[in-house]
Amino acid sequence: MSSATQPVPRSADSAGEGGGxxxxxxxxxxxxxxDLLIEVRTKQSFTAMAFFAALVLFIFxxxxxxxxxxxxxxxxxLVWIGIAFTGILSLSRTYQSEELAGGxxxxxxxxxxxxxxxxxxxxxxxxxxxxxxxxxFPIAGILFQLELWRVAAPLAGVALLGTLGFSIxxxxxxxxAVHVRARELMLPLLLFPxxxxxxxxxxxxxxxxxxxxxxxxxxxxxxxxxxFDVIFFVVCTWIFPLVLEE
Amino acid sequence: xxSSDVAVSLRGVSRRFGWFWALRDVDLEVAAGASLLLxxxxxxxKTTLLRILAGVISPSRGEGTLAGVALADNDGIRRRSALLxxxxxxxxxxxxxxxxxxxxxxxxxxxxxxxxxRILERVGLAGVADRRVGAFSSGMRKRLSLGQLLxxxxxxxxxxxxxxxxxxxxxxxxxxxxxxMKAAGQTVFLASHQIGESLRLIDRVxxxxxxxxxxxxxxxxxxxRRRSHFEGGE
Amino acid sequence: MAxxxxxxxxxxxxxxxxxxxxxxxxxxxxxxxxxxxRLMYVHVPAAWLAMLAFFVVFxxxxxxxxxxxxxxxxxxxxxxxxGVLFTALTLALGSLWGKPTWGVWxxxxxxxxxTAVMLxxxxxxxxxxxxxxxxxxxxxxxxxxxxxxxxxxxxxxxxVYWWRTLHQPPSSPRSIAPEILFALLLNLLAFTVVYLxxxxxxxxxxxxxxxxxxxxxxxxxxxxxD
Numbered sequence: 105m106s107s108a109t110q111p112v113p114r115s116a117d118s119a120g121e122g123g124g125x126x127x128x129x130x131x132x133x134x135x136x137x138x139d140l141l142i143e144v145r146t147k148q149s150f151t152a153m154a155f156f157a158a159l160v161l162f163i164f165x166x167x168x169x170x171x172x173x174x175x176x177x178x179x180x181x182l183v184w185i186g187i188a189f190t191g192i193l194s195l196s197r198t199y200q201s202e203e204l205a206g207g208x209x210x211x212x213x214x215x216x217x218x219x220x221x222x223x224x225x226x227x228x229x230x231x232x233x234x235x236x237x238x239x240x241f242p243i244a245g246i247l248f249q250l251e252l253w254r255v256a257a258p259l260a261g262v263a264l265l266g267t268l269g270f271s272i273x274x275x276x277x278x279x280x281a282v283h284v285r286a287r288e289l290m291l292p293l294l295l296f297p298x299x300x301x302x303x304x305x306x307x308x309x310x311x312x313x314x315x316x317x318x319x320x321x322x323x324x325x326x327x328x329x330x331x332f333d334v335i336f337f338v339v340c341t342w343i344f345p346l347v348l349e350e
Numbered sequence: 351x352x353s354s355d356v357a358v359s360l361r362g363v364s365r366r367f368g369w370f371w372a373l374r375d376v377d378l379e380v381a382a383g384a385s386l387l388l389x390x391x392x393x394x395x396k397t398t399l400l401r402i403l404a405g406v407i408s409p410s411r412g413e414g415t416l417a418g419v420a421l422a423d424n425d426g427i428r429r430r431s432a433l434l435x436x437x438x439x440x441x442x443x444x445x446x447x448x449x450x451x452x453x454x455x456x457x458x459x460x461x462x463x464x465x466x467x468r469i470l471e472r473v474g475l476a477g478v479a480d481r482r483v484g485a486f487s488s489g490m491r492k493r494l495s496l497g498q499l500l501x502x503x504x505x506x507x508x509x510x511x512x513x514x515x516x517x518x519x520x521x522x523x524x525x526x527x528x529x530x531m532k533a534a535g536q537t538v539f540l541a542s543h544q545i546g547e548s549l550r551l552i553d554r555v556x557x558x559x560x561x562x563x564x565x566x567x568x569x570x571x572x573x574x575r576r577r578s579h580f581e582g583g584e
Numbered sequence: 585m586a587x588x589x590x591x592x593x594x595x596x597x598x599x600x601x602x603x604x605x606x607x608x609x610x611x612x613x614x615x616x617x618x619x620x621x622r623l624m625y626v627h628v629p630a631a632w633l634a635m636l637a638f639f640v641v642f643x644x645x646x647x648x649x650x651x652x653x654x655x656x657x658x659x660x661x662x663x664x665x666x667g668v669l670f671t672a673l674t675l676a677l678g679s680l681w682g683k684p685t686w687g688v689w690x691x692x693x694x695x696x697x698x699t700a701v702m703l704x705x706x707x708x709x710x711x712x713x714x715x716x717x718x719x720x721x722x723x724x725x726x727x728x729x730x731x732x733x734x735x736x737x738x739x740x741x742x743x744v745y746w747w748r749t750l751h752q753p754p755s756s757p758r759s760i761a762p763e764i765l766f767a768l769l770l771n772l773l774a775f776t777v778v779y780l781x782x783x784x785x786x787x788x789x790x791x792x793x794x795x796x797x798x799x800x801x802x803x804x805x806x807x808x809x810d
Contacts (some may be wrong), residue, residue: 127458134455138441138448145443145482201441210439213406214456215428276732280725285715293711294729297704298736301743308747324746332739339735346649346728350407368718369801 128220135211135224136231142201143232149197150232154239157190161240165247172249179248180310184266184303186240187233191270192292194232195278198225208282212348222275222344229271237263255313262313265329266306272333273298276340279347305329357382357506357537358403362412363421365398372398374561375412380539380554382417382505385532387548387569388541390558396541397436399558400508403539404433417505431506436514438495442484446475446494449483450501459502473497474523488515496527506537513547525551545572589784596781599774603767611767620684625767627677629775630670631699637667637779638706638734645730648723657723658794660730662786664709666779671703694745701740705733719794 143150164182168175202208211221241259245252252259277294281287309325358380365373373395380386388396401407403416405427419426440449447466454461470476473493483491492515499507512524528551531538542548545555555572557564567575607625644660647653678696679689690696709729716722 130458131456134452137455138444138452141448142441142443201443205441206435206437206439209406211456213404213428213433213435213439214453215405215425216456216458217425273732280728283716283721283725284712290708290711290715293704294708297701297708297740298733300701301736301739304743304747321746328739328743328746332743335735335739336732339732343728343731346724349724368720369798 128217131216131220132224132227135221136227139198139201139225139228140231143228150235153190153193154236156193157186157236157240158243160186160189161244161247168248175248176250177311177315179244179250180314181307182248183240183244184306184310186244187237187267188270188296188299188303190236190240191229191233191267191274192295194229194236195274196281196288196291198229198232198275199278199282203282208279208348209350212350218345218348219341221348222279222341225279226271226275229275230268233267233271234264237267250314252314258313259310262306262309262326262329265326265333266302266309269302269305269329269333269336270299272336272340273302276336276344276347279344301328301332305332355382356380356415357384358414358416358539360412360414363399363402363409363414364411365402365407366410371561373402373409376558376563378556378563378566380537382537383532383535384554385528385538385552386540387545387552387555388539388558389545389548389555389572390543390564392543393560394558395561396543396558397510400433400510400539400541403506404428404431404508406433430504431508432499432502432504434495434499434507434509434512436511438491438498440483440486440491440494443482445480445482446470446486446497447479449494450497453498454501457502465501469497469500472500472527474519489517489520492516493520493523496524500527503534504536506539507531508539508541510541511543512540513542513544521547589781589788592777592781592784596774596777599770599777603771603774607767607771611763612761620681623677623681625771627674627681628768629772630674630677631695632772633775633779634667634670634674634699634702636776637663637670637783638702638737640783641667641706641709641730642734645727645734648727649731654719654723654794657727658790659783659787660727661710661713662783662790664706664730665786666782668703668706668710669782670775670779671699671706674699675703692744692748694741694748697744697748698737698741701744702737705729705736709733719797 161183164186165175165179168178168182199208202210212218241252241263244250274295277298278291281291281294284290305325305328309322309329312322312325356379358378360376360378363373363376363378364371376399388399390396398407402409402421405416405421405424408424409421414421416427417430419430421427441452444452447470450466450469451461453459454466467476467479470479473496475490475493475497478486478490483494486494492512496512499509509524509528512528513521516524525547528538528540532551538552540548540552549555549569549572552569554566554568556566557576565575603625607622640663641660644656644663648656648660675696678693678699682688682691709726712729713722713726716725
C-alpha cells in the first residue's frame with residue numbers, strides 16, 4: 105500500500121467546506137437549469153398542460169352560462185381554480201423526472217446544502233406556472249368577458265404572489281407525496297386545504313382588481329398573500345431536509 | 351495505524367428499515383489507500399453498508415468515521431466519498447455532457463469543457479457526448495455513471511456491482527479505473543456478488559451475510575475461508 | 585394502569601352526564617334563541633377540544649421530529665383520531681344549530697369554515713399514515729404534515745375571517761348570562777376529561793397495534809429484537 109509516496113487526492117476543499125452562499129446559489133441554479141431544460145426538451149407536455157388548463161376554463165365558462173355579468177363576477181375566481189388544477193399536474197411532473205432518473209436519492213447523494221434542491225424546484229415550478237398563466241389569463245379574458253389589459257400590472261402582481269404561494273407549499277407537499285403510495289390522491293388531499301388562504305387571497309384580489317374596490321380592502325388581501333408566502337417559505341425551507349431524509 | 355491512515359472505521363454499525371435489520375453490529379477498519387471487496391449473497395446488506403459509507407443514510411445504531419469525519423456528519427461524508435450505484439442517476443432528456451455538467455454544478459466540481467471531454471474519453475463515450483441518455487444502452491449508461499464518479503477527487507470510492515450490464519470492454523474499463531484510483535491513493539470499496547472478476551483488483555475481502563459481517567480476510571485467503579465457512583461448498 | 589383508566593372513564597362519564605343534565609334541563613334556555621341554543625353546550629366544547637387535540641398533534645409531531653421517540657408519534661396519531669371525531673361533531677352540531685337559527689344548513693362563518701378545513705387537513709394526516717407501512721417513515725411524514733398543517737390553521741382562520749367580514753362590521757359579542765357561562769364551563773371540563781380518556785385508550789391501542797406489527801414482521805422475515 106503506497107499511500108505515502110503518491111499524492112492522495114483530498115476531497116474538494118477548494119470548493120469550500122459548505123462553500124456558503126456561492127455554492128447554494130450554484131446548486132439552486134443547477135436544479136432550475138436542469139428542470140427547465142428537461143421541460144423544454146419535452147415540449148409536448150407543456151403544450152398538453154396549457155391545453156388542459158384552457159379546457160378547464162372552457163368547461164367552467166360553459167357551466168356558468170351566457171349571463172355576462174355572472175361570467176365577469178366569477179371569472180376572476182375561476183381562473184385561479186384552473187391554475188390550481190393545472191398546477192397540481194405540473195407539480196407531480198417535476199418530481200416525475202427525478203423518479204425516472206432513479207429517484208430523489210440521486211439528488212440527495214450529491215454533497216451540499218439540500219435546501220437548495222427545494223428552492224431550485226420551487227423556482228422551476230414558479231417559472232413554469234407563470235408561463236402557463238401568460239396563456240391562461242388572456243383565455244380567461246376571452247371566455248369570461250374580462251378586460252384585462254387595463255389592469256395588467258396589478259393583475260401580474262397578484263398572479264405572482266398567488267402563484268408563489270401555490271408553488272411554495274405545492275413543491276413541499278409534492279416532495280413529501282413522492283414517497284407515499286397513492287400519491288395522485290395524497291397530493292391534492294394535502295394541498296387543497298393548505299391552499300385555502302392562497303386561493304381566497306388570490307381570488308378576492310383578482311376579483312377586486314377586475315370589478316373595482318369601493319371599500320379599499322385590497323391591501324388586506326395582499327397582506328394575507330405576502331404573509332402566507334413568507335411564513336410558509338420559511339417553514340418549508342427549514343423542514344425540507346426532513347422530507348428528503350431516508 | 352494512526353488516525354490519518356484509517357480511511358474507514360465502523361463500530362457496531364446497525365441499520366434497520368421498519369422492523370427489518372439490514373445490518374447488524376458491523377465492525378470494520380480499512381486503511382487509507384486499501385481496496386476492499388464486499389462479498390455476499392443478494393440482500394445481504396452490501397448496498398446498505400455502501401449507502402451508509404456514502405452518507406446517503408445514517409446508521410440506526412453504532413458509530414464510525416470516514417476519512418476522519420464522523421458518520422453523523424452526513425454532508426461531510428458525502429464530500430469525501432462517491433458512490434456508483436447499480437442503476438445510476440441519469441436524466442434521459444439530457445445529453446451525456448449535460449448529465450456530467452449537472453453533477454459537477456451540484457457538487458462544486460470542475461465545469462470546464464476540457465474536463466468533461468477528458469472524462470468522456472476515459473469512459474469511451476467521447477463520440478456520444480451530445481446524444482441524449484434516453485437512447486443509451488445499459489452499458490453506456492453504466493459508463494456514464496462511472497464518468498460521474500470521476501468528476502471529483504474523493505478519499506473513498508464506493509462501487510455497487512460495477513461490472514453489471516457491461517461487456518468485456520466495459521469490465522476492462524472498470525478494472526483500469528479501479529487501478530488508477532488505487533494508484534492515486536484512493537480507498538476503494540467494491541460490492542459484488544460476482545467474486546471472480548473482482549479478486550484481482552482488491553487487497554481484502556469482507557464477507558457479509560444476512561446483515562452481519564461474517565469475516566474479513568486477505569484476497570488470497572478467500573478460497574480457504576469460504577471453504578471453512580461453508581463447509582465445502584458455495 | 586388499567587385501574588387508572590377505569591377511574592378516568594368513570595369520571596368522564598359522570599362529568600358528561602352532569603354537564604348534559606345541567607345544560608339540557610337545569611339552566612334556562614336563552615331568551616333570544618330558545619332551546620336550540622342548548623346545542624352550544626356541546627358544540628362549543630367540542631370545538632375547543634378539536635383545537636386542543638390538534639395542538640397536541642402539533643406538539644407531539646415537533647417532539648418526534650426532534651427526538652425520534654416513537655411514543656410521541658403514537659400520541660400524535662391518537663390525538664389526531666380523537667380530534668377528527670370532535671371536529672366532525674363540531675361541524676355536525678354547527679350545521680344543526682344553523683338550520684333553525686339562520687335557516688341554512690351551512691354558512692361560511694369563519695370559525696366553522698376553518699373547522700371544516702381543519703378536518704380536511706387532519707384527514708390528510710390520517711390518510712398519510714395509512715399509506716405508509718414502514719413505522720419510521722410513517723411517523724416522520726405524518727409529523728411533518730402535523731406541523732405544517734397546524735401552522736396553516738391560524739392563517740386559514742384569518743383569511744376566512746377577512747373574507748366574510750371585510751364588507752360587514754363584525755357582530756358585537758353579546759354578554760353571556762352567568763348561569764349559561766357556568767353550564768358552558770362545566771361541559772368544557774367534562775369534554776376535556778372525555779378527550780383525555782379517549783386519548784389514553786387510543787394510545788394504548790396504538791401501542792398494541794405497533795407491537796402486533798412488529799410480531800407479524802418478525803414472522804415474515806428474520807429479524808433481531810430491538
